[in-house]
Amino acid sequence: MITFLFRLADKLIFACSAVAAMQLPALMQQYTQRLAGHLAEANYQLEQYQSIADNHYQSNLSSLVVAYRDNSDAAIRQTGELVYQLIDRVSVLTDKVNALTEKDYLTRLYYFVSDIEPDVLRATIQDFEPSLPLTVQALSTGVAAAIIVTSVLSALIALGHNAVRRVPV
Numbered sequence: 001m002i003t004f005l006f007r008l009a010d011k012l013i014f015a016c017s018a019v020a021a022m023q024l025p026a027l028m029q030q031y032t033q034r035l036a037g038h039l040a041e042a043n044y045q046l047e048q049y050q051s052i053a054d055n056h057y058q059s060n061l062s063s064l065v066v067a068y069r070d071n072s073d074a075a076i077r078q079t080g081e082l083v084y085q086l087i088d089r090v091s092v093l094t095d096k097v098n099a100l101t102e103k104d105y106l107t108r109l110y111y112f113v114s115d116i117e118p119d120v121l122r123a124t125i126q127d128f129e130p131s132l133p134l135t136v137q138a139l140s141t142g143v144a145a146a147i148i149v150t151s152v153l154s155a156l157i158a159l160g161h162n163a164v165r166r167v168p169v
Helices: 002-021 023-056 061-070 074-101 105-114 118-127 136-166
Strands: none
Touching: 002 023, 002 136, 023 061, 023 074, 023 105, 023 118, 023 136, 061 074, 074 105
């Protein structure tokens, strides 16, 4: 009876691990969409400054930033710093979105786990609705995670069982 319960628990842990891990590709997709939204908004804002540069600085956005930074008014200098940060933000977001959309699945998975935007992830998780995606990526992620989890648990149980047998009575 105990063997039956252990096998049942093992199967339940395997299934739950698989379903939980299958959420990762869906979370990655929603995170990427949210990140792309941030990029679109940053590009929109930058286009407004580019329009000013087009009209007054021969389309040279860097010249506009220098003019802002060299101004004697502190508020204008701060605006120049904001534009500079916005240019950098667009570059960073572009790289992140490209890494999450233009690479193979394992590279995207690694990038997602290793180079996350914490605020964007927090917002994504807050709005995340679990699903049961049936894509190759979701299924392979689920099965791989389930195998790893059940293997680790089985190894820990075996180690515990062997340690209990060695204790003298």
